Amino acid sequence: MIQTDMIDKSSVIPIYYQLFKLLEEQIRRGDLKPGEAIPTEHEISSHFEISRMTVRRAIAELVSAGMVYAQQGRGTFVATPKLDNIVFELNDFNQEIKQRGLNYKTTLLEAKIIRADKELRDKFELGEDYKRFLYFRTVLSAEDERLSYEVKYTIYSKSKPILETELKDPSLPGLIATHTEYVPMSAKKVLQVAACTEEEASILGIASNSPVFLIEQTVYDQDLKPVGWSKAVYRGDRYKLTSYDGWYKKD
Amino acid sequence: MIQTDMIDKSSVIPIYYQLFKLLEEQIRRGDLKPGEAIPTEHEISSHFEISRMTVRRAIAELVSAGMVYAQQGRGTFVATPKLDNIVFELNDFNQEIKQRGLNYKTTLLEAKIIRADKELRDKFELGEDYKRFLYFRTVLSAEDERLSYEVKYTIYSKSKPILETELKDPSLPGLIATHTEYVPMSAKKVLQVAACTEEEASILGIASNSPVFLIEQTVYDQDLKPVGWSKAVYRGDRYKLTSYDGWYKKD
DNA sequence: TAGTGGTCTAGACCACGTC
DNA sequence: ACGTGGTCTAGACCACTAC
Numbered sequence: 001m002i003q004t005d006m007i008d009k010s011s012v013i014p015i016y017y018q019l020f021k022l023l024e025e026q027i028r029r030g031d032l033k034p035g036e037a038i039p040t041e042h043e044i045s046s047h048f049e050i051s052r053m054t055v056r057r058a059i060a061e062l063v064s065a066g067m068v069y070a071q072q073g074r075g076t077f078v079a080t081p082k083l084d085n086i087v088f089e090l091n092d093f094n095q096e097i098k099q100r101g102l103n104y105k106t107t108l109l110e111a112k113i114i115r116a117d118k119e120l121r122d123k124f125e126l127g128e129d130y131k132r133f134l135y136f137r138t139v140l141s142a143e144d145e146r147l148s149y150e151v152k153y154t155i156y157s158k159s160k161p162i163l164e165t166e167l168k169d170p171s172l173p174g175l176i177a178t179h180t181e182y183v184p185m186s187a188k189k190v191l192q193v194a195a196c197t198e199e200e201a202s203i204l205g206i207a208s209n210s211p212v213f214l215i216e217q218t219v220y221d222q223d224l225k226p227v228g229w230s231k232a233v234y235r236g237d238r239y240k241l242t243s244y245d246g247w248y249k250k251d
Numbered sequence: 252m253i254q255t256d257m258i259d260k261s262s263v264i265p266i267y268y269q270l271f272k273l274l275e276e277q278i279r280r281g282d283l284k285p286g287e288a289i290p291t292e293h294e295i296s297s298h299f300e301i302s303r304m305t306v307r308r309a310i311a312e313l314v315s316a317g318m319v320y321a322q323q324g325r326g327t328f329v330a331t332p333k334l335d336n337i338v339f340e341l342n343d344f345n346q347e348i349k350q351r352g353l354n355y356k357t358t359l360l361e362a363k364i365i366r367a368d369k370e371l372r373d374k375f376e377l378g379e380d381y382k383r384f385l386y387f388r389t390v391l392s393a394e395d396e397r398l399s400y401e402v403k404y405t406i407y408s409k410s411k412p413i414l415e416t417e418l419k420d421p422s423l424p425g426l427i428a429t430h431t432e433y434v435p436m437s438a439k440k441v442l443q444v445a446a447c448t449e450e451e452a453s454i455l456g457i458a459s460n461s462p463v464f465l466i467e468q469t470v471y472d473q474d475l476k477p478v479g480w481s482k483a484v485y486r487g488d489r490y491k492l493t494s495y496d497g498w499y500k501k502d
Numbered sequence: 503t504a505g506t507g508g509t510c511t512a513g514a515c516c517a518c519g520t521c
Numbered sequence: 522a523c524g525t526g527g528t529c530t531a532g533a534c535c536a537c538t539a540c
Contacts, residue, residue, distance in 0.1 A: 014528060030473060040506065051530045053304075056507085064315075072507045073538035083424040083438040083470065088339040088492070173334040186497030187334040193444040193462040193487035211444040211462040211487075219334065220497075222281060236444035236462075241339070246437030246471075265509060291525065302511045307526085323526045324519035 007048050015050055019058035027067055027078055028247060034080040038068060041076075067247060081246040088241040104142035106170040111136050113156055123218075124155060124226045132156035134179055138170050139203065147239070149203045150232035157181050172219055172230045182227040189217045193236075200233050211236040258299050266301055267308035274309065278318055278329055279498060285331040289319060292327075318498060332497040339492040355393035357421040362387050364407055374469075375406060375477045383407035385430055389421050390454065398490070400454045401483035408432050423470055423481045433478040440468045444487070451484050462487040 007018050026032050041059065045052040059076060062068045070076045114135045121127070136152040152172050157180045169175070173184035195209040204212075212233045219228035258269050277283050292310065296303040310327060313319045321327040365386045372378070387403040403423050408431045420426070424435035446460040455463075463484045470479035 016528080028473065042506085051532090053531090054529060057528085059507095070507060071538085072536065073505080075506060075538095081436050083422075083435055088442060171334075184334055184497070185332050186495065189494040189496070191339060191492040191494070192490075193464055195446075195462050209446075209460070211446050213444055222279065222498075239443075241442040243440040243442070244437065245440070246435070247473075267509080293525085302513090304512090305510060308509085310526095321526060322519085323517065324524080326519095326525060 007050070009050070016054050016057035016061070019044070019048070019050075019055065020061040023058065023062055024065070024067065027062075032078045034078045036078050037075040038078065065247075083246050088243050104140065104147075107139045107141065108170070109137040109139055120153060123153075123229050126155075134175070136170075136175060145238075146204045146235075148232055148234040149200055150230055152228065152230040154180050154228040155182070172217055172228045176219055176228045180227065182221045182225075184219045184227065185222045186224070187217060187219045189215055191215050194233075196233055204233070204235055206235060206237070213239055258301070260301070267305050267312070270295070270299070270301075270306065270309035271312040274313055275316070275318065278313075283329050285329045287329050288326040289329065316498075334497050339494050355391065355398075358390045358392065359421070360388040360390055371404060374404075374480050377406075385426070387421075387426060396489075397455045397486075399483055399485040400451055401481055403479065403481040405431050405479040406433070423468055423479045427470055427479045431478065433472045433476075435470045435478065436473045437475070438468060438470045440466055442466050445484075447484060455484070455486055457486060457488070464490055 006022055007015060009015060011018065023032075023038065032038055038059075039047070041052050041055045044050075044055045048055075059068065059070070063070060066082065067079055068076050069079050112135050113132050116126075116131055116133050120133060124133075134154045134156050136150075138150050138152070139146050140148045140150070152175060154172075154176050169178065173187065176182055176184050192214045194212055194214040196204070196206065196212045198208045200212070201208040201210060212235060215232045215234070217228075217230045217232070218226050221227050257273055258266060260266060262269065274283075274289065283289055289310075290298070292303050292306045295301075295306045299306075310319065310321070314321060317333070318330055319327050320330050363386050364383050367377075367382055367384055371384060375384075385403075385405045385407050387401075389401050389403070390397050391399045391401070403426060405423075405427050420429065424438065427433055427435050443465045445463055445465040447455070447457065447463045449459045451463070452459040452461060463486060466483045466485070468479075468481045468483070469477050472478050
């Protein structure tokens with residue numbers, strides 16, 4: 001089945017990791033095909049003369065990589081690559097810009113205290129007694145080109161007034177942590193496509209009705225109380241999301 | 252620190268899972284704050300009179316949940332919730348439709364063998380000798396409304412001709428598995444926004460230049476050789492992607 | 503009944519960070 | 522030197538599956 005000498009017990013590389021890589025390679029090469037059972041934990045354990053717990057650690061890595069699945073009482077089997085689960089990480093949105101080494105910066109267009117209207121109170125699930133919110137308008141630009149425009153709202157708390165015109169952390173969770181007494185604990189984001197409005201178009205320097213990414217974000221504190229809301233528009237001709245799926249090699 | 256009687260060793264619920272939930276709750280409630288160290292493995296182990304390996308299993312769950320991070324020689328610390336990593340699962344795209352219980356189906360508009368042009372050969376990184384590709388055009392509709400339009404290409408292999416007008420698995424990996432001898436192993440997807448063309452608009456029954464999601468997909472076999480390519484257009488007014496991030500409660 | 507994976511123990515030695 | 526997390530052992534008992 002497998003050569004014994006492919007595991008080096010005296011190596012600085014953990015045994016479980018060597019075994020994980022060994023099995024992973026077997027599956028990638030097709031020696032073990034989807035649906036087939038891999039050797040039992042006891043077989044591997046006795047074959048390599050290593051503890052069963054170490055074998056289980058290696059298999060756990062395979063499971064979390066989605067390459068095998070275990071069934072109690074039956075065995076452990078090679079999985080079929082699932083290629084329908086697309087995962088886009090919005091890191092891409094700004095990380096890509098950073099990685100390209102572009103000169104990007106966030107500019108604060110406006111920051112003020114506003115009176116709450118009903119729509120805003122509804123978003124924050126608040127009653128009539130909450131009258132004030134913080135309001136921010138920011139623009140992200142790179143190489144003197146404006147890429148995205150965002151408006152943000154947070155609940156106003158007197159104890160932490162707006163002192164700085166420059167924003168250290170312009171993200172919505174950052175603003176909440178800096179300017180309010182709430183602690184951001186979770187966030188919900190909804191991505192849609194839209195045709196940009198005239199206002200957005202003029203700010204971003206693109207044509208009206210150009211296609212854009214539209215991301216609405218709600219930030220919650222530890223009690224799942226909404227403490228921040230934002231709406232961002234990203235130029236459709238400057239952003240894209242990329243997803244890799246399946247058992248691609250990482251080496 | 253923690254009440255002993257909150258771990259029931261005789262329960263059918265695994266000890267590591269009870270301990271995981273216990274620590275998770277402490278962190279959520281704020282008893283343990285971001286940056287603070289959680290009790291050492293030895294402390295927890297002796298406090299509850301359970302094995303250190305069991306404690307490690309519980310902590311491993313916390314680590315993979317992103318709630319704590321371990322540092323060798325220093326300790327294990329509560330993490331700060333990261334709210335900048337947005338993860339959109341494209342499952343949403345069709346799963347949502349399924350979950351709503353809508354009547355959705357995929358319709359095959361066209362399926363034929365086409366001659367390769369240079370552009371297509373370039374996409375598949377193939378030479379002049381590859382002359383033929385399979386070409387599919389499909390539409391996804393729900394409740395008699397067309398939602399998305401997709402064109403797909405795969406390398407033609409004579410041994411598996413197109414026999415059926417109905418498609419069992421209309422996904423690109425599915426078509427490749429059914430109609431070619433290649434085995435889909437990984438996929439790359441790129442999501443963009445665009446203004447739809449007149450052809451797309453007429454097929455989907457929307458106005459020209461309406462904003463749409465555009466997803467290009469390349470499917471690879473185990474040698475990372477491209478074996479399929481598709482371009483799909485999704486109605487911008489019918490689709491959205493939702494992302495939850497941070498330490499939201501799941502109960 | 504036999505074999506599988508799931509959980510758990512009570513130790514051990516190591517690499518690393520702190521003092 | 523000491524305490525931390527990282528790895529590993531050689532067993533054990535259990536729940537589940539298949540025969």
